[in-house]
Amino acid sequence: MDRAGRARANHRLRSLISAGERRPNDPAPREIGAATTSRANLAWAAKGFEFLRWQPGKHEVCAVGATARFEGRRFVGGRLRKAVVVLATAVAVSSAGTAVGAAAPHGPVLRAPAGGYQELSVPSTMGPIKVQVQWAARGGSSALYLLDGLRAPADHSQWTSDTDVLRQFAGDDVTVVLPVGGRSSFYTDWYRPSSTNHQATTYKWETFLTRELPAFLAGYGVSRTNNAIVGASMGGNAALTLAAHHRDQFRFAGSLSGFVHPTFPLWNEAMRAAMWDEGNFNVDDMWGPAGAPAWTRNDATEQAELLRGLPMYVSTGDGAPGPLDVPNGVGNTINAMGLEAxxxxxxxxxxxRLTALGIPARIDFVHGTHTWPYWQQAIATARPSILEAFGAH
Structure with a gap:
């Protein structure tokens, strides 16, 4: 590449970066190194600037020690050089106006700064899944997966909007992983798309959480095996069953106000009503009719033997309004009381069941209802046990 070509490439890359946005709480940009990657895509690269987040439209490139893709051209970490230079083909394609998206890392990459926050777009069989991440404070490899409840929003994890969990773990050497979306999914692999709301794709959340997401995060230095998983409400049973069936991945599991025995008589009908209320989802398309094998496989109480030896924290309220309940209407309060009961x-x-099997677990019955303030309190209670499970104090 001649001098003029390098100048054009440098100008283009800086223009792309300067188009990004930084959140008010994001750390200031700092310099990082970039190096050559793919044979024909990148001739050589060098010293550049690191921004936590760049989001043109709905797509995102996370350039903080991550892999950035410029329409198939990747930048991975390595030794520094004095100027930012990308191959002319990368510049030509990116300047054509095609959207830029996050790329799955392959091989060693630069990690995000210790304790930094990122939003990733992770490929999956369901399509791209947004994942909010707070990186380990000192670059550790452990990760805590946090699962939402039934009404999981499409744009953020409720753990980030309704609790202070990121602040709680900000100083810990643990990466907090918050998958976004999956309302009424129970974070499981469904048989087929929901037939009652014209769902376009089949939920495959177990596949995502235990195969696709760990493989993606491994490129950032996150362990595939040194993890914890905790879920609230809908996510509670899923956290325990995922840990039961994937003991090589999880060293700790927790359920906060979870519905941890879905095969109990009439529970399938309660789930049917709840899933219909939240998006017109059909429970039969998830695990088949009541009594089908998938119901038993996804029942934490029925799978209790597989939890032997796994540190666990389980909590639930008594259903009566407690000190953390915020008045927000009689109907909402009554609903939260019934769900918690x-x-x-x-x-x-x-x-x-655990007692009969001689399997120890910490189980707390507290005063309160089915609401996020209690789950914020519960994750704070579980935090020391989570850190102890993978030695991340």
Missing amino acids: LSTIATQMLRD
Whole structure:
């Protein structure tokens, strides 16, 4: 590449970076190194600037120690040079106006700064999945996966909007991983798309959480095997069953107000009503009719034996309004009371099953309802056990 070509490439790359946005709480940009990658895509690259987040439209390139893709051209970490130079083909394609998206890392890459926050776009069989990440404070490889409840929003994890969990773990050497979306999914692999709401794709959340996402995060230095998983409400049963079936991945599991015994008589009908209320989803398309094998496989109480030896934290309220309940309407309060009462019944059955099997677990029954302030309190209670499980104090 001649001098003029290098100048054009340098100008183009800086223009792309300067088009990005930084959140108010994001750390200031700092210099990083980039190096050559793919044989024909990048001749050589060098010293540039690191921005936590760049989001043109709905697509995103995370350039903080991550892999950035310029329409198939990747930049991965390495030794520094004095100027930012990309191959003319990369510049030509990116300047053609095609959207830029995040790329799955392959091989060693630069990590995000310790403790930094990122939003990733992770490829999956369901399409790109947004994942919010707070990186380990000191570059450690452990990760805590946090799962949402039934009404999981499409644009963010409720853990980030309704709790202070990122602040709680900000100083810990643990990467907090927050998958976004999946309402009414129960974070499981469905048989087929929901037939009652014209769902376009089949939910495959177990595949995503135990295969696709760990493989993607491994490129950032996150362990595939040194992880914890905790879920609230809908995510509670999923956290326990995913850990039960993937013991090589998870060293700790937690359920907060989870419905941890879905095969109990009439629970399938309660789930049917809840899933219909949240998006007109059909429970039969998830695990088949009640009594089908998938129901048992995805029942934490029925799979309790597989949890032997796994550190666990389970909590639920008694369903009565407590000190953390915020008045927000009689209907909402009554609904939260009823849901928590159901969770308490299921948690008692899980406790009895674990006791009968001689499997220890910390199970807390607290005063309160089915709301996020109690789950914020519960994750704070579980935090020391989570850190102890993978030695991340």
